Amino acid sequence: MTSSSSRQHELLYFNGAGRAETIRISLHAAGINFTDTRFTGKDWPAIKPTTPLGGVPVLKVDGDSHCQSVSLARYAGKLGGFYPTDPLQALIVDEAIETLNELMAVAPKHSDPEELLKLRKEFQAGTMTKYIDFLESLIQKNGGVGFASTPSIADLTLWGTVKMIRTGDWTGIDATFFESYAGIVATVESIAKDDKVVAYYASRE
Numbered sequence: 410m411t412s413s414s415s416r417q418h419e420l421l422y423f424n425g426a427g428r429a430e431t432i433r434i435s436l437h438a439a440g441i442n443f444t445d446t447r448f449t450g451k452d453w454p455a456i457k458p459t460t461p462l463g464g465v466p467v468l469k470v471d472g473d474s475h476c477q478s479v480s481l482a483r484y485a486g487k488l489g490g491f492y493p494t495d496p497l498q499a500l501i502v503d504e505a506i507e508t509l510n511e512l513m514a515v516a517p518k519h520s521d522p523e524e525l526l527k528l529r530k531e532f533q534a535g536t537m538t539k540y541i542d543f544l545e546s547l548i549q550k551n552g553g554v555g556f557a558s559t560p561s562i563a564d565l566t567l568w569g570t571v572k573m574i575r576t577g578d579w580t581g582i583d584a585t586f587f588e589s590y591a592g593i594v595a596t597v598e599s600i601a602k603d604d605k606v607v608a609y610y611a612s613r614e
Contacts, residue, residue: 413488418443419469421460423450426573428478428510429466431491431565435482437612438489438605479506486562489605498557505547505556505563509570512540516579529581537582541590548592555596560603567593568600 418436422429424447436443448456460467461476468474468481475481483503486492493499515536517528544567547556556563571593575584587593600606 414439414441416471417469419446420444420466421446421448421456421469422466423448423453426569427466428482428513430569431482431506431562432466432468432478432485434565434606434609435485435489435491435562437609438491439485441488479503479510482506482562482566491560491562491565491605493557493559493561495558498561501547501551502556502561502563505544506566508540508544509563509566512537513570522580526581529579533582533586537586541587541593545590545592548596553592553595554599560600560605564596564600565606568597571597 418441420429420432420436420443433443433445456465457463461474464476466478466481467476468484475484483492493502515532517525517532519525519528548554551557555561556567571587573579574582574586577584587597
């Protein structure tokens with residue numbers, strides 16, 4: 410049987426972090442020399458028809474295309490040591506990463522800037538607060554840092570989401586929104602210092 414480390418991997422995604430960064434970090438942590446194919450928005454119309462379901466990220470393994478960001482993150486996380494072996498912890502990690510992805514998916518979008526700000530303000534006060542309160546509760550049940558006993562793909566995804574909001578990438582959402590969530594702040598700070606994460610970004614310099 411061919412081992413995952415000897416297979417050919419190619420990750421396709423936009424030239425940004427988004428839903429692909431957790432996969433990138435995990436593959437790098439696994440020692441997999443993958444092809445990190447990035448593209449811009451203007452290239453997307455030509456690439457979209459070549460994907461399994463018209464979306465990215467897509468991970469090609471030995472030429473076969475695979476999709477669905479959580480499934481890809483779980484696969485890469487298992488290879489890179491970012492996925493728990495305990496079934497209950499794995500359930501909680503999946504629960505957290507699905508919640509984060511759903512939060513991103515339901516965030517309001519609108520072509521009118523003023524209407525977008527209005528919708529995002531309502532979103533922050535309602536749905537977003539509900540989701541983040543839930544994630545904070547999972548972290549607190551785990552002792553106050555992370556969703557499992559070791560760093561996970563959910564921690565990585567949370568870290569990426571918090572970074573996007575702190576840097577103003579989510580128009581209309583307060584950059585300081587997470588500061589009152591002690592568990593989330595602690596998790597993000599821990600992931601930022603994780604040896605595997607630091608090594609990944611050092612490799613890109």
